[in-house]
Amino acid sequence: MDYEALRFIWWLLIGVLLIGFVINDGFDMGVAALLKVLGNSNDERRVMINAIAPHWDGNQVWLITAGGALFAAWPTVYAASFSGFYLALMLTLFALFLRPIGFEYRAKIDTEQWRSRWDWALTAGSAIPALIFGVAFGNLLQGVPFYFDDILRLHYTGSFWALLNPFALLAGVLSLLMIVNHGATYLQLKTEGELKARSEKLSAIVALLCAVLFVLAGVWLYVGVDGYIVSSVIDTNGANRTTEKLVEVAAAGWFVNYGKQPVLWLVPVLGVLSFIACALASKARRHITAFVSSSLAMAMVILATGISMFPFVMPSSSHPAHSLTMWDATASETTLMIMFVVACIFVPIILAYTGWGYYVMRGRLNEQHIRDNSHSLY
């Protein structure tokens, strides 16, 4: 396998990790974000929390792994995006801090006030990251202002407030709604009675809303956001020469790849159809179909974004030539190879024991079960 192939594989693998994250951690973030929306009583909220309690911690490792893999496979991207989006990322971290302790501590003290505070903490801890991740992608699509100096030190010249532009906010809302919808489809699988009925109703509406916002974002991207195109030849098999390429900024530039390979249109189309399928399945109480379509829809949204931007990962709006691409911002060939082997060995093992965990904890939860096991459950 040569360097070029490894670079392409790692572009795919980072995508797989992001998709793994939104599918697995997405539903527990969605459930937690819905605590105050769908849970009308403490017992109902406890049903919701305990539906994800045995799994959320393992699921969150998808995010940690995506961070670690970014560090190992695309170190410069890891450095540039995390330091560039500094305050936004800090805000995400502060929100994420609230989740482990929220889940673990909520049931430790039996008072209404204590529980309610942790409910809000869990809601914020799950909704804020979902929103910010979307905002971050919305900004990546528009390019962010940064450049490298003579020793390749990165200087980011944008501000936190500039991240909150209309297009990015649209992406943020879409991201939040996708996660919320995904959480609701999971609740359809794991709960009973009124809670389940409310989850079905919510998905039937929110999934359609996601489809509309996704199309809207696509149209906006076409007419209102300039794309980036590499206009020189990058040596895809050679060492990174991150600042030495030529990049053009062009209207509708993010649709060039779709123009070249029209078959790729299937990806966003499938995304829209999956959202619609999710709404219909929720209405028809086909719970497994609803959950699977929601997962598929989110995967397609991520993939469609990746295809639009390919080979860009983090375009620079102030110095387009310094943009980071998946060809020239990667780790060395040796590291990519080692990490590829490690991923091939461990990802199947992870999927196996994660799946076993779901199997062990299978079945629906109800309020009676919570009351019967009040002291051992969350």
Next chain:
Amino acid sequence: MDIVDLSRFQFAFTAMIHFLFVPLTLGMAFILAIMESVYVMTGKTIYRDMTKFWGKLFGINFALGVTTGIAMEFQFGTNWAYYSHYVGDIFGAPLAIEALMAFFLESTLVGLFFFGWDRLSKEKHLAVTWLMALGTNLSALWILIANGWMQHPIGSEFNIDTMRMELASFSEVVFNPVAQVKFVHTVSAGYVTGAIFVLAISSWYLLKGRDLAFARRSFAIASAFGLASALSVIVLGDESGYELGDVQKVKLAAVEAEWQTHPAPAAFTVFGIPNEETQTTDYALKIPAVLGLIATRSLDEPVPGLAELKAKHLERIIRGQEAYVLMLQYRAGDKSPATVKRFNEVKEDLGYGMLLTAYTDDVANATAEHIAQAVEDSVPQVWPLFWSFRIMVACGFAMLLLFALAFWHSAKRTVDKPKWLLKFAVFSLPLPWIACEAGWFVAEYGRQPWAIGEILPTHLAVSQLTVTDIWISLISIMVLYTIFVIIEMWLMTKYAKLGPSSLHTGKYDLESPSGVKEV
């Protein structure tokens, strides 16, 4: 404070708070596995209750370990962007492998540990607990491989085209001797922490005369496990790493306040007041030959003193200055064979040349004062290292003594353990944390001025953020962590005081009508 100081402070704060929770997780995971094994082998439910109750406390601690760990995974990118770019090719791999091989396992199984009791057979649940313990320890292994590489960066090479370090030999990085000794030392310290925790709280029950059967059994397991672990921390301590690489040599000299190189074998300074100005140690109390034995495992090799090490640094900084200038020339387009050839001859010292960028933007024309200042700052301050090392060692021996006595009384099956021993155990509760924090301080402050030993100076490794940005994040983190730690300690105290009664099995002392009512 500038961005370098602020970034360092933020990292130190988040890392040290994180490490309040990590060692207890490492130790408790094994203690839980041992208790549950006894349960499965004997079938006595008291051991299941022990696993569940100590598991509750483990959970309270684990949650904050996860919370504070999130910051650790991301802050290399947020606050140490040049570091991430410059060494990510090597340093990122163990972090990613840690997540894939260990953290996934630990985090997935911790859910089944807590919620799988009624859904898994005894044996399967026991397997879950052991695998969770394995996950926590594997996690420590990969993190310490990453940290070991910062101290002693082998298996890598500088690539002038990509302007970063690149992986040359993965096996060298994994089998880095500094990383291996650090791993053994650190996980053993974690086991000691878990053992002291269980021992101290059990002793408190015994002093109060509560839940005696439960407390005695917990006491026995903790004392045996603790004695073995304390011996391994001390015997397998990371002294053996000090002969490797310049950073470790500097650290050793600073820890021992070894200002000058003395004829072999070097004496060990038990106590003294390091005096930075006169470069001597006042009131030094020395034991002949011991340092030489510990550090070099010989009687005829001298241990290099700080003065000798600085003299070497002077030479390397001058060569490094040339390397840095050639590197800039090359990157500006001068790729002539002469430049490349000369660069390759001096590139080993590029990191030393980078030290000069702290004092001047124009490295090519650095003055003699700049160079002298860089040499002076090429070793860390002595007294903080000297003292924190001694604090760590003193705590270590105090705990060894405690475990030895506790084990003796457990083995003798003394029914009523002496009150003084129980009090000793209760008051020892903070010791492992003091020792762990002091130990990490020695390891990381002793690495200064380097982020990556001899390769990347700390001041260059930071992200180019504004001071305001970092103040915002730093203050927010300090406020949040303080709140979290207060809540955690409060819950921990509450549940430790409740004891096994918190399981609501109906069997324990506080659940009797005369007992205290649970809140």
